[in-house]
Amino acid sequence: MKVVTVQEMREIDKVCSEQFGIQSSLLMERAGLSVVLAIEQNFGDITNQSFLVLCGQGNNGGDGFVVARDLLEYTDYVTTVFVGDEEKLSPESVENLKRLKALGADVRRIAKDINPDELAELLKKSDIVVDALLGIGVRGEVREPISQIIKLVNLYSKYVVSVDVPSGIETDTGSVLGIAVQADMTVTFGLPKVCHLLYPGRELCGKLKVASIGIPRFLRESEQIKRQIITKQLVRSLLPRRLRDSHKGSYGKVLVVAGSIDYPGAAVLTSTAALRVGCGYLQLLSSPSACAIAVTREPGIVARAINHEHFTGEDTELALEMAQDADAVVIGPGMTCNEDTIEFFEKFIVNLRKPVIIDADGLNCLARKPQILDKIIAPVVLTPHPGEFARLLHREINEVKYNYVLAEEFSRKYNVVVVLKGATTLVASVNGTFFNLTGNSSLAKAGTGDVLSGMIAGLVGQGMDVKDASVSAVYLHGVAAEHYNSREGTMLTSELLNLIPSAIKEVES
Template sequence: MKIVTEQEMRKIDKACSEQFGIPPSILMERAGLSVVLAIEQELGDITNSSFLVLCGPGNNGGDGFVVARDLLEYTDYVTTVLVGDEAKLSEESLTNLSRLRAIGADVRKLGNDVTLNELAELVKSADVVVDALLGVGIKGEVRDPIAEVMKLVNLYSRYVVSVDVPSGLETDTGAILGIAIKADMTVTFGLPKLCHVLYPGRELCGKLKVASIGIPRFLRESKQITRQIITKQMVKKILPRRVKDSHKGSYGKVLVIAGSRDYPGAAVLTSIAALRVGCGYLQLLTCSPVDVMAIAKEPGIVAHAVNHDHFIKEDSQIALKMMENADAIVIGPGMTCNSDTSEFFERIMANLTKPVVIDADGLNCLAQNLQILRKVSVPIVLTPHPGEFARLVGKNIDEVRYNYKLAEEFANKYNVTVVLKSATTLISTVDGMFFNLTGNTSLSKAGTGDVLAGMIVGMIAQGVDAKNASVCAVYLHGLSAEHYSSSEGTMLTSELLDLIPYAIKEVES
């Protein structure tokens, strides 16, 4: 599903009118009706429910007037409050306000017909508050009186439905502009916006419903919109197919270059994850005694250990020889980053002949010399968390977290795939960007990133290109965590490995 910026949505709205002859008034009418239908779908019988519809001075408020009018087809208990200057309403919004008044609806204006204290009582007594105060494109911090109204909604409401976006969110970042509505459900129109998937906005949206309001499919699926949300249907098309008449060579060979005496577990997690997604043959180059640990955990791993606590530059010859018998490589988990491993890493990168996933300490080594990337001709996937990406681009963590533009710039500059891990993981490629929404807080622990790196390389080894392997693996990684169910604590990283097949089965079915 495509996802749009504020500017892209404005262009779509303009094209609806100028190219397809669909005026804003029709879209507003359908938007309001879609909110009511979504409420009915979510809450069931609403004939005895009471509603408070809060409308701002923009087109979002116009949608709210339509919502109020359509709600009156279900129940008599609808109160509408205009927060703002009626004289500043657009033509479409003013028309729908007039229609609402024409049917005898209870319409009040804050400051004239109702005080803030009286509004607080209305919020407390309503079963549902509809937030149509501010839509997309607001700039700067929310000001009074709307800010005061939003405080009342957050403090006293029972259930909140936001129209298009929760009021107070910056559309293209999900940032809170001083204050924002915390919705239980958000109904957006045509396409989701970036604030719906990027934190903190994503958390304030509640359940997100995307309503079709008559925007032509041609516009919604335009190739000019290069960002999209990963869906189960998308992943199902990517998953490598397994046939009965096959053997280990049918599903690719992976080389994992990882581990050290100080960090033995990462190599094991990465290796088993690659096997779990279906790769047929896995070699592990590591340091003693990690090889013994790996084989004890999974005897199917073909392990070779160097006789050092960590890799040194001379070990690169062993790695390059093993690379000859691999279809894809992952380097970095638990490898450590010092002068020895940095030299080892640079020698590997200078002689790469197979697609590579660079994770963890591989990324830390890479940060010391990004120009290596310009000399590599094979596909590269980088899997940084915000701290690692901050080191790669020379910025602080707050500047890179959910910074999709920065990830896009980096991917295009160095011709790589960037998997920027977080609660919403961003996958940036030269062909576009993907947003992953699967997962939960069980993934917030050491080792889960090593699992993801193994899943990506395991997909690449089976013939999936770097972009699609990243999309598929990231989705399955999050979905695997969602399959964990326990009344005691959160999932162990080792348990995540065992849940991967269940996630794959869910997607396949």
């Protein structure tokens, strides 16, 4: 499913009107009705429910007027509170307010017909509050009186349904504009917006429903829209098939260059993850202690030790020799980042010709010598968490976290795939950006990123291109965590490895 920004949604609305004669008044009518239908689907019989509909002066408020009118078809217990200036309403919103009043509906204006204390009492008495205060076009911090109303909504409401977006959320980032509604359900129209997918907006949306309101499908699926959600159907279509008449060579060879005496476990996790997604042959180049642990953990790993407990420039020739037979390479997990390691990393990576996943200390080496990126010839996937991406870009963490625009710019500049990890992981490539919604807080643990890099490499080794492998791996990585049956957060990283096969089975079935 595609994901749109404010500007892209406005362009779609414009095309609907100018090229197909689908007027905004019709879309507003269908939007309001879709909210009511979503409420009915969620609650069943709503004839005995009481509603409070809060409407602002933008088109979001116009949708709210339609919601209030349609709710009156089910119940008499509907109160509408208008916040704003009627003279600033769009023609469509004015018309829908007139229709609502013509029905004899209870419509009150904030400050004139109802004060904050009375509104608080209404909120307490209402079973369901419909938030149609602010829409997708809001900019800047929320001001009075709406900020005060949002505070009351969050304090006293039993159940909140937001129209299109929770009021107070910046649509293109998911950030809070001072204060925002905490919705239990959000009904958006046509396509999900970025704010529905990125935190804190994603959490404030509650349950998200995407309603079809008559926007032509080819517009919703346009190739001009470069961002989309990773779905099970997409991953199923990408995953390589396994044939009965096959052998280890059929499923690729992966080389993992990782680990040190300080961090031996990272090499084990990355190597085992590549095998878990189906890689046929796994070579590990690491320190002697890490190799010993890896073979003990999984004898199927073909391990070769360097002469020291850390990588140095002397290991470059051996690493490049082993890479000649590989279909994919991972470099970085647990490798450390000292001067010797950076020397090795640079000599190896600029001479490598195989697809490579750069993770952890590999990213730290790049941050120390960013000019290396200009010399890399091989297809590249970078898998930074926000701290690593901040170091790469020499920015603050809060500037890069969930920043899909920066990830896209970096991807285009260096022709790489960027997997920006987080509660919503972003996969940015020159061909588009993908948002992953699978996973849970069990992944907030050391080593799970090493598992992800191994999974990506294991899929690349089986013939997938680096973008498709990254998209598939982040989805499976999240599903695997969701398959953990005990209390969320208590999963060991090693247990995540054992859940990868069940995640693949779920997707393939």
